[in-house]
Amino acid sequence: MDEGEKRTSGGTITLIERQPRTRHRYNIHLDGVYAFSVHEDLMIRYRLLKGAVVESEELERLLVDEERHKAYLSAVRLLSSRLRSEHELRARLMEKEFESSIIDHCLDRLRSEGYLNDALFAEQLAKQRSESQRKGRHWIKQELKQKGVPKEHIEAALEQVDEQTEVEGAYKLVSRRYANEWQEDSVKARRKATGFLMRRGYSMNVALKVMDRLAEQWGKSSGEWVESMDVDDVMHDD
Known part of the structure; x- marks a missing residue:
């Protein structure tokens, strides 16, 4: 009889063997035959000693x-x-x-x-994704949904994600990445940077705030290009 074929009838414990490869587990023999294996915590709780009768x-x-x-x-x-x-x-x-x-x-x-605790799990994941991995709320929301977190916990967790924190994280993602391209073709760089941010789960509102901040540094406001922008094209622009 192997461990997958545990005995279901009682008997007298005739042998107790410590498993050589698994810590804290013992093989129990009843009436001279292997019956089952057990963790030592349960062996103590049930007082499984040699000679004891197990009903x-x-x-x-x-x-x-x-x-x-x-x-x-x-x-x-x-x-x-x-x-x-x-x-x-x-x-x-x-x-x-x-x-x-x-x-x-x-x-x-x-x-x-x-x-x-799904509520705490959602809150901690949202904080970690936002601050450490610099992912936007849409990304976080989808990940939490995929992990089966209830809607109310997702909404509560997202309320803890500060938009200014998102803007700062998004700015750090693109400020160096697109610096050279911005100087060569600012319109194209804006489109690519915006698409990049939206694919990471940032909202258009956050992306535009970042573009305005970059424009203050490198010239030209987002108002010069945003009105003619196609969101679908931006999302797939690389």
Whole structure:
């Protein structure tokens, strides 16, 4: 009997073996036959000692708790690398073939312990994308939607993104990138810079504020070209 074929009937513990390649896990033998493996936390909780009798009902509860514990540890490892939305975490646990009831229990526990919070996740992602990666609100909104964050949390997170912060970030993105082109052909440079910013999720309003700021430095206001600008062309101008 391998670990994928766990025993469902009770018996007497005849052997307990530490798994050589997996820390904190033990193989339990009942009546001389391998029955299941268990994390040491549950082994202590259920007082699994050599010679102890494990009833069938107790074994059933133990195996459910073991699956819950495995799902929880897996989720914590995922969250330790980066924050994740509830939707993302559920999808990853489903990939690991945990049952829906086990996943529900795991997410409930993580929520109650404060490790899973879509509102906080949305707020922190919006801040990081805006300030560190210099992405605009439209980009952030789409990313949060893709991660399954509820609409109300997305809207609350976007309210925390200050437009002036967006303008500063957008300005830093294009001020050097298009400096030489601006001197050669300011109209073409404006179109390319505006399209670049909009593809990164900035609004037209933010893009125009940046263009006006650049115009103050390098000459000519955006009013000289914006009226004839085709947004679709700008978005695809490279």
